[in-house]
Amino acid sequence: MTDIALQTRGLGVKYGTFHALAEVDLQIRRNSVHSIIGPNGAGKTTLFHALTGRVRASSGRIELDGRDITDTSDDDRVRLGIARSFQVTSLFPNLVLRENLRLAAQGRTPWQALAPWRRAESNAEALAIADEVIQRLELGPVVNRLAGELSHGQQRRLEVGMAMAARPRVILLDEPTSGMGIDDIEAMKQLIRDLGRDHTVLFIEHNMGIVMNISDVVTVMRLGRKLVEGTPAQVRDDPEVQRAYLGNMITGDIA
Amino acid sequence: MNPLDKPWAQLALALLTVLILPLFLKSGILATEILIFAMVVAACNLLLGYTGLLSFGQGIFFGIGTYAAGICLTRWSVPVPLVLAGAAVLGAATATLVGWLSIRRQGVYFVMLTLAFSQLFYFIAYTFSGLTGGDNGLLGVPRPSIGGTALDAPWSYYTYVAVCFVAVFALLVMVTQSTFGRTLLAIRENEGRAAAIGFPTRLFKIEAFAISGAVTAFGGALHAMLIGVAPLSNIEYHTSELILIMTIIGGSSSLFGSVLGAGFYLLLADALSTVWPRWLLLLGLVLVTVALFLQRGLWGLVERGYDLAFRRERAPETPAEEH
Numbered sequence: 001m002t003d004i005a006l007q008t009r010g011l012g013v014k015y016g017t018f019h020a021l022a023e024v025d026l027q028i029r030r031n032s033v034h035s036i037i038g039p040n041g042a043g044k045t046t047l048f049h050a051l052t053g054r055v056r057a058s059s060g061r062i063e064l065d066g067r068d069i070t071d072t073s074d075d076d077r078v079r080l081g082i083a084r085s086f087q088v089t090s091l092f093p094n095l096v097l098r099e100n101l102r103l104a105a106q107g108r109t110p111w112q113a114l115a116p117w118r119r120a121e122s123n124a125e126a127l128a129i130a131d132e133v134i135q136r137l138e139l140g141p142v143v144n145r146l147a148g149e150l151s152h153g154q155q156r157r158l159e160v161g162m163a164m165a166a167r168p169r170v171i172l173l174d175e176p177t178s179g180m181g182i183d184d185i186e187a188m189k190q191l192i193r194d195l196g197r198d199h200t201v202l203f204i205e206h207n208m209g210i211v212m213n214i215s216d217v218v219t220v221m222r223l224g225r226k227l228v229e230g231t232p233a234q235v236r237d238d239p240e241v242q243r244a245y246l247g248n249m250i251t252g253d254i255a
Numbered sequence: 256m257n258p259l260d261k262p263w264a265q266l267a268l269a270l271l272t273v274l275i276l277p278l279f280l281k282s283g284i285l286a287t288e289i290l291i292f293a294m295v296v297a298a299c300n301l302l303l304g305y306t307g308l309l310s311f312g313q314g315i316f317f318g319i320g321t322y323a324a325g326i327c328l329t330r331w332s333v334p335v336p337l338v339l340a341g342a343a344v345l346g347a348a349t350a351t352l353v354g355w356l357s358i359r360r361q362g363v364y365f366v367m368l369t370l371a372f373s374q375l376f377y378f379i380a381y382t383f384s385g386l387t388g389g390d391n392g393l394l395g396v397p398r399p400s401i402g403g404t405a406l407d408a409p410w411s412y413y414t415y416v417a418v419c420f421v422a423v424f425a426l427l428v429m430v431t432q433s434t435f436g437r438t439l440l441a442i443r444e445n446e447g448r449a450a451a452i453g454f455p456t457r458l459f460k461i462e463a464f465a466i467s468g469a470v471t472a473f474g475g476a477l478h479a480m481l482i483g484v485a486p487l488s489n490i491e492y493h494t495s496e497l498i499l500i501m502t503i504i505g506g507s508s509s510l511f512g513s514v515l516g517a518g519f520y521l522l523l524a525d526a527l528s529t530v531w532p533r534w535l536l537l538l539g540l541v542l543v544t545v546a547l548f549l550q551r552g553l554w555g556l557v558e559r560g561y562d563l564a565f566r567r568e569r570a571p572e573t574p575a576e577e578h
Contacts, residue, residue, distance in 0.1 A: 074450055075450055075453045075454060075456075078451075078453030084451060090445060090448045091448065092444040092448065092449075093444060093445075095441065095444060099437070103438065103441050103452060104452045106438070107449075107452035107453030110453050110454045110455060112434065113435055113437075113454070114435060114458065115434070116429070117430075118433055118435070119433060120434035122434070165452075
């Protein structure tokens, strides 16, 4: 077993003639918290799409635990252990919170769900996982509310919970704190740090406070390419990062 | 959730319908037709209401069931239960094919594809008149017989269809309550997310098509035996449209809504057509009304009525703690 959970070599994605992502080499260490930062349009979300299989890589390769998954479909990748949350909240708005998580837990074994005679409640494991995630995210009081009726902070937490319920080895979080209030952000920070203990966490974030605080490694991207990579301190002090485009964007403290 | 939407309530309502129709209707043929369309419309609802797929292809499956019964019964006198099973299998196979090709596109293009298939199958049926009888259809389709006596009396055939209807409706309720049915709801709600959490959504949609096609063809076969003909009109685009209209009038949020939709349409058509030959015009007005004011269909009306009658003092929703 290598120490690298997820790795890309020369990964590129083209939308038409536009190179959204080019020559990206990434090595995500197991059980680490790895963040991706960069200005809008740097290709961060496209990188996530490529890693989860939502878009196909047009060049390069992706390996999960040393296994080539470049041509594996998105739903197959979930079964191999990659799960994600979305930048723009993407839930099942007319289903209750618990059902959202039950579905996410069931997604690991979707073939079971093809049997039209099997009752949803017969999958006790999925229900148990859903309840566990509910506890961990402290969403207990609203389990029977429609996901669409939850507050923004609750929806964002559920969004992360959907990825957790798949029991992934590698969990990809796309701006988990976007639009959150200050208290919620602190809770999310704790959660991501916790997740890093038993998962490999890769996350995109604009909140430098969080990035600098809890990341083991930070990758800076620009124009679809990897610019700099290193520990938070290295990245923050990197003259190229500062001068080139982040300017004084990096203001967060390193705890 | 409204208590009327619970599976047992739905099943009880279906049983009630079967028992009530003979008390209120003089014509056993009309009552039987209502039950046949009720199951066919419920099958359409599985696609429209549960999966979010507006299929104009339901007439294909209905027609295929009709022809399966027509051909098997007039040429080879195959036992009826076998014909019904065969029709369902054939319907499922055709629906799998049509579904497999159509769901490659989404939204309007999906609808156009089902429409195109609908036309295609109509012309196939029209062209191969040696098999289908073309414009004339297949005449002299016999009714089933039990213990040597043919169920020629309308009400005895009604009983036969009623048993089939209850069984099929129970099956559909089971499907919608299953983990499969609940995954369909997830796909309808947010297909991208359903795929992202690991569901091969295309496979689920194809299976929904297959089940819908099986039930629709089953209904088509029963219909051929009801009217004693396997007409070309059963595979026409118009049939697809009819099934869809009944589904929408009934409301697509519950299976029993489809029974209401079928019943309402056929009873109204029966009543209006004796009053005025241009009754379709009035039906158009009804549809406009439903589309403008009753977007959840007749079933939405029933739910509202139930709430007014029994849950006037609805327990105030416990305000959940906001975070």
